Amino acid sequence: MWAGASTVHGGLDDEELRAHGLARDDVMDFSSNVNPLGTSRLVRKAAAKADLSAYPDRQSLDLREALSSRLEVGVDEILVGNGSTELIHLLARMCLGPRRRCLILGPTFGEYETAATLAGADVHFVEASAARGFAWSVDAATQAIENVRPSLTFLCNPNNPTGVYVDRDFVKRLTTAIGRDGLLVLDTSYVPFAEAPWDERSLLTCGNVVLLRSMTKDHALAGARLGYLLAETTTVERVRQLQPSWSVSAVAQAVGLAALTDDAHVTAARSLVVEAKAYLHAQLSALGLRVLDSAANFVLVRVDDAGELRRELLCRGIAVRDCASFGLPEYIRIAVRRPDDCALLAGALREVLRRG
Ligand SMILES: Cc1ncc(COP(=O)(O)O)c(C=O)c1O
Numbered sequence: 001m002w003a004g005a006s007t008v009h010g011g012l013d014d015e016e017l018r019a020h021g022l023a024r025d026d027v028m029d030f031s032s033n034v035n036p037l038g039t040s041r042l043v044r045k046a047a048a049k050a051d052l053s054a055y056p057d058r059q060s061l062d063l064r065e066a067l068s069s070r071l072e073v074g075v076d077e078i079l080v081g082n083g084s085t086e087l088i089h090l091l092a093r094m095c096l097g098p099r100r101r102c103l104i105l106g107p108t109f110g111e112y113e114t115a116a117t118l119a120g121a122d123v124h125f126v127e128a129s130a131a132r133g134f135a136w137s138v139d140a141a142t143q144a145i146e147n148v149r150p151s152l153t154f155l156c157n158p159n160n161p162t163g164v165y166v167d168r169d170f171v172k173r174l175t176t177a178i179g180r181d182g183l184l185v186l187d188t189s190y191v192p193f194a195e196a197p198w199d200e201r202s203l204l205t206c207g208n209v210v211l212l213r214s215m216t217k218d219h220a221l222a223g224a225r226l227g228y229l230l231a232e233t234t235t236v237e238r239v240r241q242l243q244p245s246w247s248v249s250a251v252a253q254a255v256g257l258a259a260l261t262d263d264a265h266v267t268a269a270r271s272l273v274v275e276a277k278a279y280l281h282a283q284l285s286a287l288g289l290r291v292l293d294s295a296a297n298f299v300l301v302r303v304d305d306a307g308e309l310r311r312e313l314l315c316r317g318i319a320v321r322d323c324a325s326f327g328l329p330e331y332i333r334i335a336v337r338r339p340d341d342c343a344l345l346a347g348a349l350r351e352v353l354r355r356g
Helices: 014-019 041-049 061-071 083-095 111-118 138-148 168-181 201-206 233-240 250-259 263-286 306-315 339-355
Strands: 078-081 101-106 122-127 152-156 183-187 209-214 227-230 298-302 331-335
Touching (some): 061 078, 061 227, 078 083, 083 227, 101 111, 111 152, 306 331
Parallel strands (some): 101 152, 152 183
Antiparallel strands (some): 078 227
C-alpha cells in the first residue's frame, strides 16, 4: 500500500467509474476544487514545449526566481514541491516523530492527519461545530495549543471543506500561542478564489510560520503536480534536505513559469466562481438544502445521507464529494463550475431529491 492510500480525496476514481460502466468523459466532476476554466492555453503550450529528455533542475531555480520577484520573498525562502501534498509530508517528517504531537484545526483536508500519522506522531484536533457554521473559536484553539504543545499545527485557510476563512488576528493569536517550539503550517491553497483575500506574507516574520501554496487549484494543474512553501531560510533548507531529487518534473516547472505570466486566467476564474457560487446558492436553497457560506471555490451542503446522494448523482454522470471522510456524513462538497454546469447539477439534484 502506498502512503497516500489511506486518505480519501475528491476527484474521479477509474475503478469506481468502470464499476458504474462510466468513463471519465461521461462524468462532470464537482468533486475536485480546480479552476472551472480549466488549464489556460498559454500553460498548455508551455507543457507541450517542455524538454522531456533531460532531468529537470533539482532546485526549480527559474520558477523560484519568478516566484521571488512576484511575491517579494527571497529565493531561499521558497521551496517548490510535487504538489503541496509532497510538502505537507516533508514538513511532517521534519517536525514530527514518536512522542511528538500534531494539532489539526478540523474538520479539514485529510492529508495532514495522514502525514502526521505516518510520521509516528500523536494527532490532536480542534473541531469546529456545525452549530457555529464551522467557525473555530480562537480561544478553544489557543487553549488546545497550550494543552497539547504541538510541534506542528495545521490550519487550512480558506478551509477545505467548510470554506471558512479566518482573519490575520486569528492566525497571529495561534502563532503567539505556538511560540518558537512549534511550527504553524498555513495552507492557503484556496486563497486565489477568495473575494477579499488578506496578504499572509507578513506572517513570515513570526519565524514559526510556513505558508503553503498549491498551484494545482488556481491554475488547474492537478495532473502536473505543483506547489510551494514560503518560510524562513533555515526552515526551507531543513525541508529541502528531505526532498527526493527531481521530484518536480520539467513539465511542472515549465507550466508553473507560464502560469505565473497568466494572472488574467485566475482573475477570470475568480469572477466566474463568484457568479456561479451565488447561482448555486440560490438554486440549492430553493430545493430546501442548507448551503454554507464559503470564501473558496466550493460549497458545503447539508443533505441527509451524503454517500447515498453521491451514488445517485454519479449514476447520472455527476460527481460530488461525500464528506463522510471529514467526519461529516450529512454533507456533500460541491466545487463551483460554470453556471451552465451548475444548472445541470441543480436539475439532477432536484430529480434525486424528488424521488427520495
Ligand atoms: C487544502 C488543500 N491543501 C492541499 C491540497 C493538495 O494540493 P496539491 O495538488 O498541491 O498537492 C489540497 C487538495 O485537495 C487541498 O484541498
